[in-house]
Amino acid sequence: MLIKVPQKNTPAPSEIASETEYQNRRSFIRSMGFVGASALLGGTACAQENPPETRSLGPLLKSQYSTNQTENSYTDITQYNNFYEFGTSKEDPYENSGQFQPMPWSVRIEGAADITGDFSYEDIIQSHALEERIYRMRCVEAWSMVIPWVGIPLGDILKRFKPTSNAKYVSFETVYRPSEMPGQRRPILDWPYREGLTIEEAMHPLTILAVGIFDKSLPNQNGAPLRLVVPWKYGFKSIKSINKIGFTETPPATTWNDAGPNEYGFYANVNPEVDHPRWSQARERRIGGSLFDAKQPTLMFNGYADEVASLYSGLDLQRNF
Amino acid sequence: MTLAPGKQQIRFIIKPMVFVLAILPLTLLCLRVLGIYGATLGPNPIETVQDYLGIWGLRFILISLSITPAAWLIKKPWPIRLRRMLGLFAFTYCSLHFLAWLVLDQSLDISAIISDVIKRPFITLGTLALLLLIPLAVTSTKGWQKRLGARWTNLHRLVYPAAVLICWHYYWQVKLDTIDALLYCAVLAVLLGVRLWKRKRL
Numbered sequence: 400m401l402i403k404v405p406q407k408n409t410p411a412p413s414e415i416a417s418e419t420e421y422q423n424r425r426s427f428i429r430s431m432g433f434v435g436a437s438a439l440l441g442g443t444a445c446a447q448e449n450p451p452e453t454r455s456l457g458p459l460l461k462s463q464y465s466t467n468q469t470e471n472s473y474t475d476i477t478q479y480n481n482f483y484e485f486g487t488s489k490e491d492p493y494e495n496s497g498q499f500q501p502m503p504w505s506v507r508i509e510g511a512a513d514i515t516g517d518f519s520y521e522d523i524i525q526s527h528a529l530e531e532r533i534y535r536m537r538c539v540e541a542w543s544m545v546i547p548w549v550g551i552p553l554g555d556i557l558k559r560f561k562p563t564s565n566a567k568y569v570s571f572e573t574v575y576r577p578s579e580m581p582g583q584r585r586p587i588l589d590w591p592y593r594e595g596l597t598i599e600e601a602m603h604p605l606t607i608l609a610v611g612i613f614d615k616s617l618p619n620q621n622g623a624p625l626r627l628v629v630p631w632k633y634g635f636k637s638i639k640s641i642n643k644i645g646f647t648e649t650p651p652a653t654t655w656n657d658a659g660p661n662e663y664g665f666y667a668n669v670n671p672e673v674d675h676p677r678w679s680q681a682r683e684r685r686i687g688g689s690l691f692d693a694k695q696p697t698l699m700f701n702g703y704a705d706e707v708a709s710l711y712s713g714l715d716l717q718r719n720f
Numbered sequence: 721m722t723l724a725p726g727k728q729q730i731r732f733i734i735k736p737m738v739f740v741l742a743i744l745p746l747t748l749l750c751l752r753v754l755g756i757y758g759a760t761l762g763p764n765p766i767e768t769v770q771d772y773l774g775i776w777g778l779r780f781i782l783i784s785l786s787i788t789p790a791a792w793l794i795k796k797p798w799p800i801r802l803r804r805m806l807g808l809f810a811f812t813y814c815s816l817h818f819l820a821w822l823v824l825d826q827s828l829d830i831s832a833i834i835s836d837v838i839k840r841p842f843i844t845l846g847t848l849a850l851l852l853l854i855p856l857a858v859t860s861t862k863g864w865q866k867r868l869g870a871r872w873t874n875l876h877r878l879v880y881p882a883a884v885l886i887c888w889h890y891y892w893q894v895k896l897d898t899i900d901a902l903l904y905c906a907v908l909a910v911l912l913g914v915r916l917w918k919r920k921r922l
């Protein structure tokens with residue numbers, strides 16, 4: 400089935416002008432080096448002026464996999480992000496993602512499966528019930544959050560495409576739209592962003608395709624409209640704004656592994672005993688704390704060892720980091 | 721402004737002005753810590769404080785290092801009179817950056833601190849840089865300057881290796897996007913380069 404994707408809405412010229420002016424003002428403030436001064440105006444100058452609408456997602460199923468740890472605030476989750484497609488600082492995704500148009504959206508399914516082709520966002524998710532999954536998220540930079548995702552078990556979706564016995568891995572790709580994603584205009588990573596899982600990891604019930612946070616559709620800076628969430632792996636595995644999913648026989652190339660093979664492995668399982676070459680992974684900073692909160696110990700597989708450790712029995716995790 | 725202010729002008733106008741400007745970043749940070757005017761430290765306050773103090777430490781090192789070339793440029797010695805104060809501000813911001821790491825980030829966990837200083841090369845570099853800066857801050861007074869005589873100048877050349885270590889420290893802790901760190905390295909390269917060039921020509 401091939402679905403023709405209509406032209407994206409283009410913003411009115413007046414909107415473009417005000418956005419440019421706003422960006423200029425920001426970069427002027429930045430270039431003056433008055434980091435503090437611009438932050439002082441926080442809430443006015445720093446705020447995204449026209450946050451794109453998020454839709455309410457309706458009734459959600461609860462899940463046994465949700466943690467009962469305290470959720471981070473909506474502000475923390477939507478204003479402290481790593482999404483290099485919109486810039487490399489933590490504020491960039493919030494500030495620079497206003498031009499991104501997630502809808503309409505389509506995903507190309509390819510490779511070792513009986514059913515392949517282009518499918519709309521609605522085709523992908525419509526026949527599934529949405530679940531709330533409150534997960535811990537551990538970044539490779541040693542900070543963490545608790546995020547109430549809304550999503551669908553990835554395995555339930557993948558099965559509909561009838562992967563063949565050759566499907567040993569699943570590859571994912573982020574959309575490449577430098578006109579809407581300013582970070583992609585610099586070759587800081589080898590765009591488009593690519594990630595991959597083994598088929599067992601992809602089919603694991605903890606792995607979800609997320610479409611929202613806090614019972615609302617995903618904001619652009621969190622990976623609208625569709626993203627992966629693999630809670631026992633470092634955050635960079637949970638690829639955002641996915642528009643391609645492939646079934647492969649060999650391990651797919653992944654962006655961070657290509658960028659730094661001795662720092663970022665294919666598995667990237669959260670593991671307090673395997674340090675990043677430049678920093679320790681033994682402890683993590685929980686976002687949203689005060690100036691005087693101590694770090695907390697990082698747990699094996701981010702605390703999901705009971706569910707996922709068996710996936711890796713017999714694998715040397717020191718070498719396959 | 722005339723390019724050669726008198727002693728009194730420097731003492732009562734220029735120095736206080738520079739002092740106020742130099743303490744401004746710290747004041748702004750305090751406002752954010754206290755949440756005044758709705759200013760905040762954001763979702764990761766400890767990282768914000770530590771990075772902010774570190775970058776201002778580096779900026780003041782570079783500002784201090786530009787004083788001598790500035791004096792050469794305008795062929796007047798008076799900017800040199802601002803150098804000690806700016807150097808001490810550099811030391812203050814660097815020390816506060818280190819203290820933020822020690823107290824806020826590491827919560828004074830001695831074993832974690834020692835292991836990081838030994839095991840993480842970028843932290844080792846930062847520590848070495850700070851150790852090099854301590855004798856410079858201590859001997860910055862007129863008394864020490866007199867006592868050490870010609871050796872004072874030699875001792876204070878330690879700021880060059882310290883600055884190199886700091887830039888390296890900054891560059892090494894960046895995850896991927898090193899462009900900002902490289903810009904600071906380039907500024908340092910120019911500031912050290914003009915000194916070499918000047919020496920060759922003498």
Ligand code: HEM
Nearest residue numbers: 767771774775777778814818821846847849850886890893
């Ligand atoms: C001697 C003067 C020093 C200067 C000028 C300096 C400067 C800097 C700068 C510019 C950064 C990067 C901030 C950013 O990412 O925006 C940084 C990061 C860092 N510095 Fe220093 N540093 C110094 C000494 C030290 C010392 C003595 C330590 C600890 C022993 C240290 C620990 C750190 C750590 C842990 C980071 C990373 C912070 C993070 O992950 O965000 N620094 N420093």
